[in-house]
Every structure is written in structure tokens, then in C-alpha cells.
Amino acid sequence: MRWHNLNIAFLFYLLVSLALVSCSSATGVVFDPAKPHHGDGEFISVKKGSFFGHLRMRMREDDPPPRDPEAVKAIIGEVDRDLVDSFAAQPRVTWIGHATTLVQYRGINFLTDPHLTQYPFYYEFYVEPRFTQPALSFAEMPAIDFIVISHNHYDHLDHRTVDKFGDSVLWYVPLGLKAWFLDRGISSHRVIELDWWQNHQFNEQVLVTFTPTEHWSKRTPWDTNQSLWGGWSVDIDGFKSWFAGDTAYHLGYFRDIGERLGPFRLAMIPIGAYAPRYFMGSSHVDPAQAIDIHQDIGAEQSLAIHWGTFQMTIEPAFEPPQLLQQEMAKRGLAAEEFEVVKIGDTLILD
Numbered sequence: 185m186r187w188h189n190l191n192i193a194f195l196f197y198l199l200v201s202l203a204l205v206s207c208s209s210a211t212g213v214v215f216d217p218a219k220p221h222h223g224d225g226e227f228i229s230v231k232k233g234s235f236f237g238h239l240r241m242r243m244r245e246d247d248p249p250p251r252d253p254e255a256v257k258a259i260i261g262e263v264d265r266d267l268v269d270s271f272a273a274q275p276r277v278t279w280i281g282h283a284t285t286l287v288q289y290r291g292i293n294f295l296t297d298p299h300l301t302q303y304p305f306y307y308e309f310y311v312e313p314r315f316t317q318p319a320l321s322f323a324e325m326p327a328i329d330f331i332v333i334s335h336n337h338y339d340h341l342d343h344r345t346v347d348k349f350g351d352s353v354l355w356y357v358p359l360g361l362k363a364w365f366l367d368r369g370i371s372s373h374r375v376i377e378l379d380w381w382q383n384h385q386f387n388e389q390v391l392v393t394f395t396p397t398e399h400w401s402k403r404t405p406w407d408t409n410q411s412l413w414g415g416w417s418v419d420i421d422g423f424k425s426w427f428a429g430d431t432a433y434h435l436g437y438f439r440d441i442g443e444r445l446g447p448f449r450l451a452m453i454p455i456g457a458y459a460p461r462y463f464m465g466s467s468h469v470d471p472a473q474a475i476d477i478h479q480d481i482g483a484e485q486s487l488a489i490h491w492g493t494f495q496m497t498i499e500p501a502f503e504p505p506q507l508l509q510q511e512m513a514k515r516g517l518a519a520e521e522f523e524v525v526k527i528g529d530t531l532i533l534d
């Protein structure tokens with residue numbers, strides 16, 4: 185990366201951080217020393233993310249190769265609007281882009297980490313916008329019952345999208361993040377904040393449980409790990425799904441999730457934003473580890489997410505699905521067991 189760009193990036197980062205410090209407020213979390221992931225005033229992760237560490241890595245590494253416009257077009261599908269607006273007698277999932285999925289079953293519609301705007305950051309300049317559009321806009325969405333949020337990174341928690349949904353949905357958020365939603369004007373009774381393994385009955389059909397992952401949280405330099413991160417298990421009338429959010433590999437966590445809440449009919453697992461491994465390995469899985477998670481939690485079928493939308497790391501944009509499919513073949517697994525779909529495609533589960 186060029187020095188000039190790095191300097192500009194750092195200047196903006198400082199300015200925005202200073203602007204945001206005045207907005208930061210207490211999370212109200214009471215840390216419990218009996219819980220291994222609760223530390224002294226913050227949650228515990230392997231990595232915490234450092235701006236200077238990131239700068240050092242970017243100075244060592246080349247920029248990602250340019251994207252072939254034809255390859256970009258090839259991953260864009262079209263939503264079957266009649267289908268997503270119809271009653272789901274069978275469970276189905278539509279990939280909206282990045283970590284955003286729409287899951288539907290028996291009258292329940294929920295979204296994972298909705299990001300329906302252009303930029304994966306606080307401000308809308310300098311940062312590279314998304315290179316594929318969300319498959320459905322806010323206006324095109326069917327009525328949403330609830331939304332699960334995995335953590336507070338900008339590509340998963342987009343404040344512009346949160347403002348659009350507002351109080352129209354119930355928000356499931358990690359411990360420590362409710363205060364942020366209240367600051368944005370969401371009503372307290374519309375936000376359910378959970379610690380790992382806590383659950384909440386949305387209605388008599390639906391049980392939502394927050395589960396561990398190996399990640400970290402940060403929106404400003406002053407809120408590192410002040411809110412938790414994790415995955416969401418959602419059981420709708422016995423149809424069990426699990427959404428990973430962002431995670432590094434952690435055998436213990438994933439085996440536990442499978443044993444305590446699985447087996448899952450569907451999992452949404454990230455496959456992108458993994459290079460270089462020496463830097464990203466403690467934050468994000470690579471495609472082979474995504475398959476490990478799929479197997480550890482006992483998923484019957486998984487959907488590849490967290491690729492094809494934002495160029496956040498240095499691997500070629502279309503490498504994640506290629507590596508995933510190579511690795512599935514190498515392990516003798518059927519490709520449909522870990523589906524790669526186009527943005528906007530719907531997977532109907534029988």
C-alpha cells in the first residue's frame with residue numbers, strides 16, 4: 185500500500201475517533217469473574233485489533249489483485265421476489281450479500297447482520313465501498329420479525345441500516361451492545377442483549393440462543409472488547425439454524441455448540457477475509473477451517489457468507505469459494521453440503 189494512502193487513512197482514523205469519543209457511553213456490563221470470557225472491564229479475545237498492527241501488515245503486503253468485472257457480474261444473481269414474499273412452508277435462506285442473510289420459515293422472517301448500504305465504516309469517503317449491491321433494499325424486504333447482530337464491527341453492524349429498521353423489529357445483540365442501540369433511539373423493549381449460552385423465547389415457535397465464537401469487538405479506539413461477539417442459534421419449530429458472524433477457529437467452542445444446540449439443518453459460515461494468515465488467523469477462519477466448523481457443529485448444510493461484497497483483506501476477491509470447493513472435493517464431501525450461491529439466490533431446504 186502506498187505511504188500517501190496510509191497517511192490519509194491514519195489522519196481520517198484519528199479525526200473520526202476523536203469525533204466518536206464524545207459519543208461513547210457506558211455499556212452497563214457487570215463483568216463476572218466466574219466466566220472465562222469475562223475479563224477485568226472487558227471481554228477476553230485472542231486478538232483485539234490494533235490500527236498500527238494493521239498498518240504494519242499493509243506496509244509489508246501487496247494490495248489485493250484487481251477484480252475482473254466479468255467475475256463480479258458472475259456472482260450476482262436475482263432475488264425471486266415472489267418467493268421471498270410468499271409463506272415459507274419449507275425453510276429457506278436468501279443471501280443478501282456479505283454476512284447478511286434472510287431466513288424464512290412458517291411465517292417467521294429474520295435477518296443476520298444486515299448491511300444494506302455502501303460503506304463498511306463510519307464515514308463515506310476514502311473507504312472502498314461494496315463492489316456488489318445488496319440483493320434486496322430496505323424497501324424490498326419482506327416484513328422482518330427480528331434481527332440478530334454478531335458483533336459491532338462496521339461490516340456487521342451498519343448504523344445506517346439499523347436506523348432504517350429502528351423499532352420495527354426485535355434486535356438480538358451481544359452483551360454490552362444494547363446501550364449503543366438505545367443511543368441510536370431504539371426503544372429498550374426492542375433490544376434483547378444476551379451473554380454466551382443465554383437464550384430468549386421470541387414467541388412459542390422460536391428460541392434464540394447466543395453462542396461463543398473466537399473474535400473481538402471495536403468501533404472506536406476507546407471501546408475495544410467492551411461489547412461481546414458471537415454466533416446465533418435460532419430454532420423455529422424444530423428447524424435449527426446457526427449463524428457464525430465472524431470467527432477464528434476454536435474447536436472447543438464449535439464442538440460445544442454442536443453438542444448443546446445441534447444438530448443444525450443450516451449454518452451460515454464465513455469463508456472470506458482471511459489473508460494474510462499470520463495476521464488474520466486469530467480473527468477469521470479460512471475456507472478449510474470453515475468446513476471444520478461446519479462439521480464440528482454438526483451442520484447438515486452450510487451456506488458460504490462473508491465474501492464477494494467488501495474487499496477488506498488481501499486475498500483475491502473470488503478465491504474464497506474456489507478454495508472452499510477444492511477443499512470440499514479433497515475431503516470427499518458433496519459440494520451441496522457447503523453451498524456457494526450467487527448474491528440474491530435462495531436455498532430452499534427440504
Ligand code: ZN
Nearest residue numbers: 335337399430
Ligand atoms: Zn469482525
Ligand code: ZN
Nearest residue numbers: 337339340430
Ligand atoms: Zn466481518
